[in-house]
Amino acid sequence: MRAVPAPKVWVTGLTVGAIAAVTVLAVQADKGPHPTATAAARPSASASPGASPAPSKSAESTAVPDGSGTGRRVVYSLGQKRVWLVDASDAARRTFTVWPGTVSPDPGTYAVSSRAMATTGSDGVQIENIIYFAAKSGVSIAFSNAVDGSSPPPAEGKQTGGVRTRAADGEALWTFGETGTAVVVVK
Structure with missing residues (x-):
């Protein structure tokens, strides 16, 4: 009759084998490509209410469009698909795509008419930091960011007025764009 190893021996053998397999996989994974993050991927958006956000590097490299008015305002360029948060001294405090x-607003000067913390967009995406400033063809136009961070293309055949931002930019815009803040739309 053959001796059967005790259960402890089997458990120990399986544990050693599993550790060896995990070690081999970890070494192989370490040799593969690694994702990298840049500072531009997650800009800081912390600010106290009513304060201007801190300048970002992109704000220094992209000038506020000519003819976009003066004073504290949000500037939205339709052609550049870019927004600037401009302080009272006409300095760009932040800019982002x-x-x-x-549905896009016509060029002109608007004001933030209302704000909402969160809702579901007309495309079915959960959004937050919603800042309404215009309407066209019965569609409300507002800045917002998707809660899940997505930026999918608008659904075909749907009229959507959401101007989507990255989450950090949406937070900065929410802090900056109080009700009544001027929004200047340029070509």
């Missing part, structure tokens, strides 16, 4: 919906 956006993803417009299918």
Whole structure:
């Protein structure tokens, strides 16, 4: 009759084998490509209410469009798909790219008419930091960011007025764009 190893021996053998397999996989994974993050991927958006956000590097390298007015305002360029947060001294405190919906406002000066912390966008995406400033063809136009961080293209055949931002930019815009703040839309 053959001796059967005790259960402890089997458990020990399986544990050693599992540790060896995990070690081999970890060494192989370490040799592969690694994702990297840049400072531009997650800009800081912390600010006290009513304060201007801190300048970002992109704010220094991209000038506020000519003809966009003076004083504290949000400037939205349709052609550049870019927004500037401009303080009372006409200095760009932050700038960032956006993803417009299918309905764009006409060039002109508007004001933040209302704000909402969160809702579901007309495209079915959960959004937050919603800042309404215009309407066109029965569609409300507002800045917002997707809660999940996505920036999908607008659904075909739907009229959407959401101008989507990255989450950190949405937070900065929420802090800056109080009700009544001027929003200047340029070509």
